Amino acid sequence: MTCSTLFLSLLLLFCFVPAAMAAPEQPLLQISAVTFDPATVSPGKDFKMLVTLTNHGEYHAYNVTLDVLSQAGANDLGVFSMVGTGGHFYVEKIKSGESAVIEIPMVSSPSAEAKNYNLNLQLNCEDYDGDVYNFTATVGIVINESESMSIIAPERYVLTKDDKGLTTIGFEIANFGSNPVRGVQVSVAGAGLDFSNTYQYYGTFEKEDSDDFSTEVTTDKTGEFPGVITLKFMDSFNNERTVEKAITIVSEEAVAKGDNTEEENFFEKFLRVVFGIGS
Template sequence: MPTESSMSWTVVSKVLKITQRGAEVMGNNARWALLLIILFCCLLPIPLLAVEPPADPPITVYIPEYTEPDPILVIADDRWMPVFEAGSKAQLNIPIKNVGGRAYNTVISLNVSDPKSLPFEADKMAFNRYISSFTGQTVYSIPITIPANTAPGTYPLQISANYQSASGGGGSASATVYIKITSDLRQPQLKLLGLQMEGDKLKAGSTQVVKLNLKNDSDIPINSINLRLNGFSTEGINLDNWPDTQFVKAMEAGELHPVEFRLQAGSKMESGTYPLDLAIEFQDQYHHKYTQEQKVYVPVAGKGEQDDLLPRILLEDYYLGDDYVQAGQTFPLTLLFRNTSKNTAVANIKVSLSSEGDIFAPVGSSSSFYFPEISPGEAVEHTIRLHPQPNAEHKVYSLVAQLDYQDEDGNQLKDQETISLPVVKEIKLVTSDVEISPEVYMGSPTSITLDLYNTGRSTVRNLMITTEGDFEVQNGTLFIGNLEAGHDDYYDATLVPAQEGELPGKVIISYEDELGQPYQLEKAFTLTVMPAAPPPMFGPEMPLEETAQSPLKKWMIAGGILLLLATVITIILIRRRHHRRMKEVELDE
């Protein structure tokens, strides 16, 4: 297309041509004037009309139309199997991935014909989820509750997704996903623990209420329990005016519950165990029903065996008031008797007591006493005062209780019980006061003595004597051993005080009786210690000082004499003790 500049030059060239022709006509002067006017006009911005060139032909461009691809849904993809615990609440999440175009009006459903077939419960009315549109990934999620009675295992779930594409068409995808249920809970089970009746067996020809002890042997409560007992026969075990079905409303986990049936055993039945059938129906807290079949074995005692079911009286316990009996001292004895039968009372019970050598004599009563009756399983007690012989030996004596009684049918029955009573003799150890030397000097040895007397009726055993105090004790421990009844002995020890004044001390006497019971006596004493006496002076006397030193010499002579006497007494006592110990060694040999 011509530009504005080219168009201006075209106009100028045309004007010049016209001017040239005019100049040729008007002459040279007029020619120059006209030329100046023309140049001035060319310099002015005169709008010029463009001359349009001829139009080019139109060009047609073809742009292709965009078409969105169809959606492609992948359910669960390559995810790990989710694991849930029975009895818990959780969230079930199933991922759905769209690897194609956008999906519209998507409806994701868990395909369930019967919700009870699922291994979980959900609060939703329906298992559908609507999504208006999505690309990428979404999650189908619902809250679930896994019942406690769900059995452990792997469960399949059918899930589908219906959608529309951008083009208006429709599509769907489906898959089977799996979940795993684990459980540490014991599943519902009713267990028969055994029978309970009065006596160990059902007597032939008798009627008795029998309890079936049932236990909910699971971790889940159960309810609506029906128990039906059958398998009866006319000549064998039958019901005695009692329904064959019992109902229990509910049992908690681990609960025990007895169910009663009154059974009758035929009079001609022989001893043995007879089976009955127990049919059990119940449901758990999730209304799941269970059925069980169990055998009930009833022990029967025939006529020839019923002697073993006779009531017996047991001397169950006795009380002395102490661990042993002192010879020659009266003591109370309480006896407790129990009727071991659970269904038969005993009457006219006479109890007669006797002992070997009649060592025990009753005080204030005879050796027999009486009970009018003892009910089944009940106990009675009686207290009697007994006096053991003073000269009874230290030993365990037997006391026999002879029992005579009757059962409910008036049959005479006998029984015998024996108890053991330990008898000990009185132990009594008497001692003298501790004898001390009249004068005790610091640093000088002195002696103490003590006499011992066994005035009791039994031997004093493991007799040992020691001395303690604020002084040095030499040869202060003496083991005498056994001191027979009526015998005596003595103890001496050498003491060396290290300070003046009154020094306390004690003699400790330990021993045991015939049963090993320990005893201890303590005899206290006090040493009054005087200052140490000065040693005697030997050598020539000074005549000039004789008068002034005569009192001092007298005291020194007296101290030396006392020291010599103490030394002599100590030597005598040591030799005496040595002689006694040598004598004991000779006796032991």
């Protein structure tokens, strides 16, 4: 390859190198990560939004500020509120190529629907000479439904037999969330216990819907038996969720009958041995 051909090839190569590969000769702040604590944001709950700011510019960024402005499409924060402080946060310096994490405490409204919300942020900084740079950003917050369905049941059930020698126990399930849920189903289980009904499918629960579950319980043993009620459903984000409640089922009547039988057997044996009665 001649020198002229090599020079032309190198010239064409440099002409097509993207200009974005070079860092700008100024501070350049961008949001590189957003995380939450706890990881799931729920209606009516406090949480922290952790925003990582990275300086992609050649110059250091001084007097960095982050302002939480509003919910997208609204004039204020909408279903969110700041906790403890206002919406203004400050970092003294972010060096070129480095990052800083800003912790933003917030709370969501108890009536917030489960969906994604966008928040508008404003980033400001200065360079070493005091020149000011402004950047806008938008972050998304997903409000999920971690506690929409509930099991309303006592912790202990005492078996009291009816005329048929059976005990019926029952409890309630309810949707206290802000969105409908689908595929609602309930099961109950317990070692040493016999249930006439261990499973029921309900389908869709709208907001504030509730329903009952009942089953007959029998056991030929005495004592306390641990059990569990399991509630499964699909939330509005198509996530399968499970709620469990531990219960204790107590069988007392059989204990009394067993004790009486033992006493009677011992007394009969005593009479037979001493007086020869009943032999």
